Amino acid sequence: MYHLDFRSDRSMDLVGIGRLCIDLNADQFNRPMEETTSFTKYVGGSPANIAIGAARLGLKSGFIGKVSDDQMGRYIQKYLKENQIDVNGVSVDDTGAVTGLAFTEIKSPEDCSILMYRDNVADLKLNPSNVSEEYIQQTKALLISGTALAASPSREAVFLALDYAKKHEVTVIFDLDYRAYTWKNEQETAVYYNLAAEKCDVIIGTREEFDMMEQFENYSQDDHRTAKKWFGYCAEIVVIKHGSEGSIAYTKDGQSERSGIFPTKVLKTFGAGDAYASSFIYGLMNGWELKKAMEFGSASASIVISKHSCSDAMPTVAEINEFLQTASISEKQ
Ligand SMILES: Nc1ncnc2c1ncn2[C@@H]1O[C@H](COP(=O)(O)OP(=O)(O)OP(=O)(O)O)[C@@H](O)[C@H]1O
Numbered sequence: 001m002y003h004l005d006f007r008s009d010r011s012m013d014l015v016g017i018g019r020l021c022i023d024l025n026a027d028q029f030n031r032p033m034e035e036t037t038s039f040t041k042y043v044g045g046s047p048a049n050i051a052i053g054a055a056r057l058g059l060k061s062g063f064i065g066k067v068s069d070d071q072m073g074r075y076i077q078k079y080l081k082e083n084q085i086d087v088n089g090v091s092v093d094d095t096g097a098v099t100g101l102a103f104t105e106i107k108s109p110e111d112c113s114i115l116m117y118r119d120n121v122a123d124l125k126l127n128p129s130n131v132s133e134e135y136i137q138q139t140k141a142l143l144i145s146g147t148a149l150a151a152s153p154s155r156e157a158v159f160l161a162l163d164y165a166k167k168h169e170v171t172v173i174f175d176l177d178y179r180a181y182t183w184k185n186e187q188e189t190a191v192y193y194n195l196a197a198e199k200c201d202v203i204i205g206t207r208e209e210f211d212m213m214e215q216f217e218n219y220s221q222d223d224h225r226t227a228k229k230w231f232g233y234c235a236e237i238v239v240i241k242h243g244s245e246g247s248i249a250y251t252k253d254g255q256s257e258r259s260g261i262f263p264t265k266v267l268k269t270f271g272a273g274d275a276y277a278s279s280f281i282y283g284l285m286n287g288w289e290l291k292k293a294m295e296f297g298s299a300s301a302s303i304v305i306s307k308h309s310c311s312d313a314m315p316t317v318a319e320i321n322e323f324l325q326t327a328s329i330s331e332k333q
Protein backbone atom coordinates (compact mmCIF):
# COMPACT_ATOMS: atom_id res chain seq x y z
CA MET A 1 0.00 0.00 0.00
CA TYR A 2 1.39 3.36 -1.06
CA HIS A 3 1.38 6.24 1.38
CA LEU A 4 2.97 9.70 1.38
CA ASP A 5 5.44 10.55 4.16
CA PHE A 6 5.12 13.79 6.09
CA ARG A 7 7.57 15.11 8.66
CA SER A 8 6.03 14.44 12.10
CA ASP A 9 8.06 16.96 14.11
CA ARG A 10 5.91 19.95 13.10
CA SER A 11 3.42 22.09 15.03
CA MET A 12 1.11 22.57 12.02
CA ASP A 13 -0.29 20.17 9.47
CA LEU A 14 -1.13 22.37 6.48
CA VAL A 15 -0.26 25.95 5.54
CA GLY A 16 -1.99 27.45 2.52
CA ILE A 17 -0.57 30.33 0.50
CA GLY A 18 -2.47 32.57 -1.91
CA ARG A 19 -5.90 33.98 -2.44
CA LEU A 20 -8.10 35.19 0.35
CA CYS A 21 -11.18 36.70 -1.21
CA ILE A 22 -14.91 37.10 -0.78
CA ASP A 23 -17.57 34.97 -2.45
CA LEU A 24 -20.84 36.71 -3.16
CA ASN A 25 -23.17 33.87 -4.03
CA ALA A 26 -26.45 34.72 -5.68
CA ASP A 27 -29.43 34.16 -3.42
CA GLN A 28 -31.72 33.64 -6.40
CA PHE A 29 -30.98 30.40 -8.21
CA ASN A 30 -31.81 29.13 -11.68
CA ARG A 31 -31.54 32.54 -13.27
CA PRO A 32 -28.73 34.68 -14.76
CA MET A 33 -26.95 37.23 -12.59
CA GLU A 34 -28.68 40.00 -14.51
CA GLU A 35 -31.86 38.89 -12.80
CA THR A 36 -30.54 38.38 -9.29
CA THR A 37 -31.03 41.01 -6.61
CA SER A 38 -29.10 39.81 -3.59
CA PHE A 39 -26.01 37.82 -2.63
CA THR A 40 -24.73 36.10 0.49
CA LYS A 41 -21.18 36.87 1.56
CA TYR A 42 -18.71 34.10 2.39
CA VAL A 43 -14.95 33.92 2.70
CA GLY A 44 -13.56 32.47 -0.51
CA GLY A 45 -10.49 31.93 -2.57
CA SER A 46 -9.61 28.39 -3.53
CA PRO A 47 -6.58 27.97 -1.23
CA ALA A 48 -8.52 29.61 1.60
CA ASN A 49 -11.42 27.21 1.05
CA ILE A 50 -9.02 24.26 1.16
CA ALA A 51 -7.34 25.49 4.35
CA ILE A 52 -10.78 26.08 5.92
CA GLY A 53 -11.87 22.61 4.85
CA ALA A 54 -8.72 21.10 6.35
CA ALA A 55 -9.24 22.97 9.64
CA ARG A 56 -12.87 21.81 9.77
CA LEU A 57 -11.59 18.24 9.51
CA GLY A 58 -9.33 18.85 12.48
CA LEU A 59 -6.01 19.52 10.75
CA LYS A 60 -3.88 22.26 12.31
CA SER A 61 -4.01 24.83 9.52
CA GLY A 62 -2.31 28.14 8.85
CA PHE A 63 -2.21 30.61 5.97
CA ILE A 64 0.18 32.95 4.20
CA GLY A 65 -1.70 35.67 2.42
CA LYS A 66 -2.50 39.37 2.20
CA VAL A 67 -5.83 41.02 2.93
CA SER A 68 -7.11 44.52 2.26
CA ASP A 69 -6.96 47.14 5.02
CA ASP A 70 -10.72 47.51 5.25
CA GLN A 71 -13.87 45.83 6.52
CA MET A 72 -13.53 42.94 4.05
CA GLY A 73 -9.96 42.24 5.11
CA ARG A 74 -10.99 42.30 8.76
CA TYR A 75 -13.97 40.04 7.99
CA ILE A 76 -11.66 37.47 6.38
CA GLN A 77 -9.19 37.51 9.26
CA LYS A 78 -12.01 37.20 11.81
CA TYR A 79 -13.49 34.22 9.94
CA LEU A 80 -10.13 32.44 9.72
CA LYS A 81 -9.55 32.86 13.47
CA GLU A 82 -13.09 31.66 14.24
CA ASN A 83 -12.30 28.55 12.21
CA GLN A 84 -9.09 27.80 14.09
CA ILE A 85 -6.79 28.84 11.28
CA ASP A 86 -3.51 30.41 12.35
CA VAL A 87 -3.28 33.90 10.84
CA ASN A 88 0.27 34.80 11.82
CA GLY A 89 1.19 34.43 8.15
CA VAL A 90 -1.55 36.81 7.00
CA SER A 91 -0.45 40.41 6.41
CA VAL A 92 -2.49 43.54 5.77
CA ASP A 93 -1.98 45.51 2.58
CA ASP A 94 -0.90 49.17 2.91
CA THR A 95 -1.19 50.20 -0.73
CA GLY A 96 -4.97 50.69 -0.83
CA ALA A 97 -5.56 47.37 -2.58
CA VAL A 98 -8.98 45.78 -2.33
CA THR A 99 -10.36 42.30 -1.64
CA GLY A 100 -11.01 40.12 -4.68
CA LEU A 101 -14.69 39.45 -5.23
CA ALA A 102 -16.15 36.30 -6.75
CA PHE A 103 -19.78 36.82 -7.79
CA THR A 104 -21.36 33.45 -8.48
CA GLU A 105 -24.22 32.80 -10.81
CA ILE A 106 -26.33 29.67 -10.52
CA LYS A 107 -28.29 29.46 -13.78
CA SER A 108 -28.90 25.77 -13.15
CA PRO A 109 -27.21 23.03 -11.14
CA GLU A 110 -25.11 22.23 -14.18
CA ASP A 111 -24.59 25.80 -15.41
CA CYS A 112 -22.80 27.90 -12.82
CA SER A 113 -20.29 30.61 -13.46
CA ILE A 114 -18.15 32.98 -11.48
CA LEU A 115 -17.67 36.66 -12.25
CA MET A 116 -14.44 37.70 -10.58
CA TYR A 117 -13.39 41.27 -9.79
CA ARG A 118 -9.61 40.99 -9.63
CA ASP A 119 -8.28 44.52 -10.25
CA ASN A 120 -5.78 45.80 -7.67
CA VAL A 121 -6.46 42.91 -5.32
CA ALA A 122 -4.59 42.54 -2.04
CA ASP A 123 -3.90 38.82 -2.48
CA LEU A 124 -1.59 39.45 -5.43
CA LYS A 125 0.32 42.08 -3.40
CA LEU A 126 1.77 39.30 -1.22
CA ASN A 127 5.55 39.69 -1.58
CA PRO A 128 8.64 37.72 -0.58
CA SER A 129 9.12 39.80 2.59
CA ASN A 130 5.73 38.49 3.79
CA VAL A 131 6.91 34.87 3.55
CA SER A 132 8.55 33.64 6.75
CA GLU A 133 10.99 30.74 6.57
CA GLU A 134 10.30 29.97 10.24
CA TYR A 135 6.56 29.88 9.55
CA ILE A 136 6.97 27.38 6.72
CA GLN A 137 9.51 25.35 8.68
CA GLN A 138 6.84 24.51 11.28
CA THR A 139 4.36 22.81 8.92
CA LYS A 140 4.11 19.25 7.55
CA ALA A 141 2.66 20.44 4.25
CA LEU A 142 2.43 23.61 2.17
CA LEU A 143 -0.53 24.07 -0.20
CA ILE A 144 0.09 26.30 -3.20
CA SER A 145 -2.61 27.39 -5.61
CA GLY A 146 -1.99 28.32 -9.23
CA THR A 147 -3.69 31.67 -9.26
CA ALA A 148 -1.12 33.08 -6.83
CA LEU A 149 1.40 32.71 -9.67
CA ALA A 150 -0.59 35.08 -11.89
CA ALA A 151 1.24 38.30 -11.04
CA SER A 152 4.24 39.76 -9.24
CA PRO A 153 5.02 40.09 -6.38
CA SER A 154 2.72 37.19 -5.36
CA ARG A 155 4.47 35.00 -7.93
CA GLU A 156 7.87 35.58 -6.34
CA ALA A 157 6.41 35.05 -2.86
CA VAL A 158 5.17 31.61 -3.88
CA PHE A 159 8.49 30.58 -5.41
CA LEU A 160 10.28 31.69 -2.25
CA ALA A 161 7.81 29.68 -0.16
CA LEU A 162 8.54 26.69 -2.40
CA ASP A 163 12.28 27.10 -1.81
CA TYR A 164 11.77 27.26 1.97
CA ALA A 165 9.51 24.19 1.82
CA LYS A 166 12.06 22.13 -0.12
CA LYS A 167 14.84 23.27 2.25
CA HIS A 168 12.88 22.11 5.32
CA GLU A 169 11.37 18.90 3.89
CA VAL A 170 7.85 20.32 3.88
CA THR A 171 5.58 18.29 1.59
CA VAL A 172 4.28 20.57 -1.18
CA ILE A 173 0.78 20.14 -2.56
CA PHE A 174 -0.13 22.05 -5.74
CA ASP A 175 -3.81 22.57 -6.41
CA LEU A 176 -3.73 23.90 -9.96
CA ASP A 177 -6.82 26.12 -9.61
CA TYR A 178 -6.53 27.75 -13.05
CA ARG A 179 -8.68 30.88 -13.31
CA ALA A 180 -8.18 32.41 -16.73
CA TYR A 181 -9.50 35.86 -15.77
CA THR A 182 -6.46 36.45 -13.54
CA TRP A 183 -3.86 35.71 -16.26
CA LYS A 184 -2.63 37.69 -19.26
CA ASN A 185 -2.56 34.62 -21.52
CA GLU A 186 -2.40 30.83 -21.39
CA GLN A 187 1.23 30.64 -22.52
CA GLU A 188 2.45 32.66 -19.54
CA THR A 189 0.24 30.56 -17.29
CA ALA A 190 1.70 27.31 -18.55
CA VAL A 191 5.28 28.51 -18.09
CA TYR A 192 4.78 29.46 -14.44
CA TYR A 193 2.58 26.47 -13.62
CA ASN A 194 5.20 24.09 -15.02
CA LEU A 195 8.03 25.80 -13.15
CA ALA A 196 6.12 25.49 -9.86
CA ALA A 197 4.91 21.94 -10.50
CA GLU A 198 8.51 20.74 -10.89
CA LYS A 199 8.98 21.37 -7.15
CA CYS A 200 5.76 19.76 -5.89
CA ASP A 201 5.13 16.36 -4.26
CA VAL A 202 1.39 16.19 -4.93
CA ILE A 203 -0.28 17.80 -7.94
CA ILE A 204 -4.08 17.98 -8.12
CA GLY A 205 -5.86 19.36 -11.18
CA THR A 206 -8.56 18.84 -13.72
CA ARG A 207 -7.86 17.33 -17.15
CA GLU A 208 -8.36 20.78 -18.63
CA GLU A 209 -5.81 22.37 -16.27
CA PHE A 210 -3.19 19.76 -17.16
CA ASP A 211 -3.98 20.27 -20.87
CA MET A 212 -3.27 23.98 -20.41
CA MET A 213 0.09 23.11 -18.82
CA GLU A 214 0.94 20.69 -21.65
CA GLN A 215 0.14 23.13 -24.46
CA PHE A 216 3.82 23.22 -25.51
CA GLU A 217 3.91 19.41 -25.75
CA ASN A 218 1.95 16.93 -27.80
CA TYR A 219 0.33 15.02 -24.97
CA SER A 220 -3.08 13.89 -26.12
CA GLN A 221 -5.05 14.30 -22.89
CA ASP A 222 -3.50 11.07 -21.63
CA ASP A 223 -3.80 10.94 -17.83
CA HIS A 224 -1.07 8.34 -17.42
CA ARG A 225 1.40 10.29 -19.57
CA THR A 226 0.54 13.45 -17.64
CA ALA A 227 1.33 11.78 -14.33
CA LYS A 228 4.49 10.11 -15.65
CA LYS A 229 5.86 13.53 -16.69
CA TRP A 230 5.68 14.82 -13.11
CA PHE A 231 7.22 11.70 -11.59
CA GLY A 232 10.32 12.77 -13.46
CA TYR A 233 10.53 15.73 -11.08
CA CYS A 234 9.49 15.69 -7.39
CA ALA A 235 5.94 14.38 -7.67
CA GLU A 236 4.90 11.35 -5.63
CA ILE A 237 1.15 11.58 -6.40
CA VAL A 238 -0.70 13.12 -9.36
CA VAL A 239 -4.49 13.41 -9.18
CA ILE A 240 -6.53 14.19 -12.27
CA LYS A 241 -10.11 15.24 -11.61
CA HIS A 242 -12.85 14.59 -14.18
CA GLY A 243 -15.84 16.38 -12.71
CA SER A 244 -18.95 14.23 -12.48
CA GLU A 245 -16.99 11.32 -13.94
CA GLY A 246 -14.80 11.10 -10.86
CA SER A 247 -11.03 11.18 -10.49
CA ILE A 248 -7.90 9.13 -11.05
CA ALA A 249 -4.68 9.17 -9.02
CA TYR A 250 -1.26 7.86 -9.97
CA THR A 251 1.65 7.19 -7.62
CA LYS A 252 5.34 7.31 -8.43
CA ASP A 253 5.69 3.59 -7.71
CA GLY A 254 3.39 2.80 -10.62
CA GLN A 255 0.05 2.33 -8.86
CA SER A 256 -3.17 4.03 -9.92
CA GLU A 257 -6.63 4.28 -8.42
CA ARG A 258 -9.93 5.53 -9.75
CA SER A 259 -12.71 7.00 -7.67
CA GLY A 260 -16.28 7.47 -8.74
CA ILE A 261 -18.61 10.12 -7.39
CA PHE A 262 -21.39 10.18 -4.83
CA PRO A 263 -24.48 11.35 -6.71
CA THR A 264 -26.16 14.20 -4.87
CA LYS A 265 -28.77 16.94 -5.36
CA VAL A 266 -26.46 19.53 -6.90
CA LEU A 267 -27.21 23.16 -6.04
CA LYS A 268 -24.01 24.52 -7.63
CA THR A 269 -20.92 22.85 -9.04
CA PHE A 270 -18.15 25.16 -7.86
CA GLY A 271 -16.45 24.27 -4.61
CA ALA A 272 -16.21 20.61 -5.58
CA GLY A 273 -12.49 20.86 -6.23
CA ASP A 274 -11.67 22.65 -3.00
CA ALA A 275 -13.73 20.23 -0.93
CA TYR A 276 -12.15 17.27 -2.71
CA ALA A 277 -8.64 18.63 -2.10
CA SER A 278 -9.11 19.36 1.61
CA SER A 279 -10.54 15.91 2.38
CA PHE A 280 -8.09 14.09 0.11
CA ILE A 281 -5.21 15.84 1.92
CA TYR A 282 -6.79 14.86 5.26
CA GLY A 283 -6.75 11.23 4.13
CA LEU A 284 -3.12 11.41 2.98
CA MET A 285 -2.06 13.00 6.29
CA ASN A 286 -3.78 10.18 8.16
CA GLY A 287 -1.86 7.58 6.14
CA TRP A 288 -4.96 6.25 4.37
CA GLU A 289 -4.84 4.17 1.21
CA LEU A 290 -5.17 6.33 -1.90
CA LYS A 291 -8.65 5.10 -2.85
CA LYS A 292 -10.03 5.78 0.63
CA ALA A 293 -8.59 9.32 0.57
CA MET A 294 -10.05 9.89 -2.91
CA GLU A 295 -13.48 8.67 -1.88
CA PHE A 296 -13.36 10.85 1.24
CA GLY A 297 -12.60 13.78 -1.06
CA SER A 298 -15.42 12.81 -3.39
CA ALA A 299 -17.87 12.61 -0.49
CA SER A 300 -16.81 16.04 0.74
CA ALA A 301 -17.24 17.44 -2.77
CA SER A 302 -20.77 16.01 -2.98
CA ILE A 303 -21.68 17.64 0.31
CA VAL A 304 -20.32 21.06 -0.68
CA ILE A 305 -21.95 21.18 -4.13
CA SER A 306 -25.31 20.46 -2.54
CA LYS A 307 -24.99 23.62 -0.44
CA HIS A 308 -24.94 27.36 -1.16
CA SER A 309 -21.43 28.23 -0.03
CA CYS A 310 -17.97 26.74 -0.36
CA SER A 311 -16.11 27.72 2.81
CA ASP A 312 -19.10 27.58 5.18
CA ALA A 313 -20.21 24.26 3.66
CA MET A 314 -16.90 22.46 4.23
CA PRO A 315 -17.87 19.39 6.29
CA THR A 316 -16.48 17.87 9.46
CA VAL A 317 -15.23 14.28 9.62
CA ALA A 318 -18.46 13.31 11.38
CA GLU A 319 -20.56 14.90 8.63
CA ILE A 320 -18.63 13.08 5.90
CA ASN A 321 -18.88 9.77 7.73
CA GLU A 322 -22.62 10.29 8.25
CA PHE A 323 -22.98 11.04 4.53
CA LEU A 324 -21.02 7.87 3.68
CA GLN A 325 -23.38 5.76 5.80
CA THR A 326 -26.17 6.18 3.24
CA ALA A 327 -24.41 7.36 0.05
CA SER A 328 -23.41 4.98 -2.70
CA ILE A 329 -20.58 5.62 -5.06
CA SER A 330 -21.18 5.69 -8.79
CA GLU A 331 -18.17 4.45 -10.77
CA LYS A 332 -17.65 5.66 -14.36
CA GLN A 333 -18.33 2.74 -16.71
N1 LIG B 1 -21.87 16.63 -10.28
C1 LIG B 1 -21.11 16.02 -9.36
N2 LIG B 1 -21.66 15.12 -8.51
C2 LIG B 1 -20.91 14.50 -7.56
N3 LIG B 1 -19.59 14.72 -7.39
C3 LIG B 1 -18.99 15.62 -8.21
C4 LIG B 1 -19.70 16.31 -9.22
N4 LIG B 1 -18.83 17.14 -9.87
C5 LIG B 1 -17.62 16.96 -9.27
N5 LIG B 1 -17.71 16.05 -8.27
C6 LIG B 1 -16.62 15.56 -7.42
O1 LIG B 1 -15.72 16.62 -7.16
C7 LIG B 1 -14.43 16.31 -7.68
C8 LIG B 1 -13.79 17.58 -8.20
O2 LIG B 1 -14.66 18.16 -9.14
P1 LIG B 1 -14.06 18.79 -10.50
O3 LIG B 1 -13.41 17.72 -11.26
O4 LIG B 1 -15.19 19.54 -11.14
O5 LIG B 1 -12.92 19.76 -9.97
P2 LIG B 1 -12.83 21.34 -10.10
O6 LIG B 1 -13.14 21.78 -11.49
O7 LIG B 1 -11.55 21.73 -9.51
O8 LIG B 1 -14.02 21.81 -9.15
P3 LIG B 1 -14.53 23.33 -8.95
O9 LIG B 1 -15.81 23.37 -9.74
O10 LIG B 1 -14.73 23.50 -7.51
O11 LIG B 1 -13.48 24.24 -9.52
C9 LIG B 1 -14.69 15.25 -8.74
O12 LIG B 1 -13.52 14.46 -8.97
C10 LIG B 1 -15.81 14.46 -8.12
O13 LIG B 1 -15.29 13.57 -7.16
Ligand SMILES: O=C(O)C[C@@H](O)[C@H](O)C(=O)CO
Nearest residue numbers: 023044045046102270271310
Ligand atom coordinates in the same frame (compact mmCIF):
# COMPACT_ATOMS: atom_id res chain seq x y z
O1 LIG C 1 -11.20 30.71 -5.97
C1 LIG C 1 -11.92 31.72 -6.09
O2 LIG C 1 -11.51 32.89 -6.12
C2 LIG C 1 -13.41 31.46 -6.16
C3 LIG C 1 -13.79 30.69 -4.91
O3 LIG C 1 -13.84 31.60 -3.83
C4 LIG C 1 -15.12 30.01 -5.07
O4 LIG C 1 -15.58 29.59 -3.82
C5 LIG C 1 -14.89 28.84 -5.97
O5 LIG C 1 -14.89 28.96 -7.16
C6 LIG C 1 -14.55 27.55 -5.32
O6 LIG C 1 -13.99 26.69 -6.28
